[in-house]
Amino acid sequence: MMSRIRRTGLAVAAIVAIALVSVSCTHQNEEANKKEDVKSVSQTLTEETAHQQIVSYLQKTADETGVGFSLTSDGNNHGSPLQPGGLMPCYDGNKEQGAHQVQAEYWVVGIPAGQLPRYKTLLQDTWTKWGWKLDPEATPTLAGVATPDNYSFILQDAGKGDGWLSVTAASPCFPFEGNGATTPLPSEIHRRTS
Structure with missing residues (x-):
């Protein structure tokens, strides 16, 4: 009888120990997941340099592919403006004095009629050719890429035909003290003529 109680006690102790280890591992996994959600902050980046880099990347894209980028679409989609x-802010919990990033949203313009899918593929292929990493969860209508210096570009086809392809660019996060650009983002970016 005593050995049965001792075995039962050992079994209960083992179950409690396993439960505690499981809770501890779950807590550690939750903490690791929280850390993964935290965006890194570039201490040397500013709003001004983020503007310049986004424009530089879009200009290089326009020069290579022949498309342009504009705040106004050249299609019939004026009822669906881009988000400003x-x-x-990079974090919901610290919108006022916390880290920030620059975001820019443009329509892709200059695509010949009926060629939107081909040009979406051209843009995506051009960026990956430059070594930008394609999001493995890309879909036929939404594809994100990340540059080696942590800028991201999201290409979105609204699925409504010509004039409905947009790109959203986002810089890495930078400290609040880096806010204050003197040069605004341009309303249009087109291929430079030689």
Whole structure:
């Protein structure tokens, strides 16, 4: 009888120990997941340099592919404006004095009629050719890429035909003290003529 109680006690102790280890591992996994959600903050980046880099990347894209980028679509989609870009907080919990990033949203313009899918593929292929990493969860209508210096570009086809392809660019996060660009993002970016 005593050995049965001792075995039962050992079994209960083992179950409690396993439960405690499981809770501890779950807590550690939750903490690791929280850390993954935290965006890194570039201490040397500013709003001004983020503007310049986004424009530089879009200009290089326009020069290579022949498309342009504009706040106004050259299609019939004026009923669906882009969300306003600009300076955005990186964290919901610290919107006022916390880290920020630059976001810019443009329509892709200059695509010949009926060629939207081909040009979406061209843009995506051009960016990956430059070594930008394609999000493995890309879909036929939404594809994100990340540059080696942590800028991201999301190409979105609204699925409504010509004039409905947009790109959203976002810089890495930078400290609040880096806010204050002197040069606004341009309303249009087109291929440079030689």
